[in-house]
Amino acid sequence: AQKITQTQPGMFVQEKEAVTLDCTYDTSDPSYGLFWYKQPSSGEMIFLIYQGSYDQQNATEGRYSLNFQKARKSANLVISASQLGDSAMYFCAMREVGGSQGNLIFGKGTKLSVKP
């Protein structure tokens, strides 16, 4: 069974608008972390934001925020005021403290295209 599910293979957003990229996860470990990475066409993986399972508040980093709904096992990424440079693949990932020595498990990604 997939542990990280990203249901949107591709998304379009108008420049300067906000966009939400969906991510749901599956774990029985009470302690885990959720991560979002951006992968531009050059291929490198750029860390965007982190949310811990015990964090009371949603994480924010500049234009990025994470809408964490623990009961629904959902960790959606919200990008505000989209820019052309935001066009890239976005990956949601999870690290379980108890399993697999803390390896990052990735979803299949969402390709975001920002239209001018």
Place this chain on the structure above:
Amino acid sequence: DGGITQSPKYLFRKEGQNVTLSCEQNLNHDAMYWYRQDPGQGLRLIYYSQIVNDFQKGDIAEGYSVSREKKESFPLTVTSAQKNPTAFYLCASSIVQGQTEAFFGQGTRLTVV
């Protein structure tokens, strides 16, 4: 500057040959990882290591081998036993304890010719 370096950026291999992808980090991280990425797919774990001279198989280790003789280095060998090696390979490192992000290299694109 601290970071993680992969080389080469592009690699071509003839069928039946072994090739080694280099990964070096100067972040003083104990944990290092190798992932494979196929077009339109997420990253799949090949091998990981949490300490020098120790490593474990990930989800798709068949046809690959690694070594961890130094903390800074975690080379990946793609052997002739790997039937479909053409892919993008990413190396990452992280501290072991705590929920911290992994830092990635620039990747190596391997093509079998």
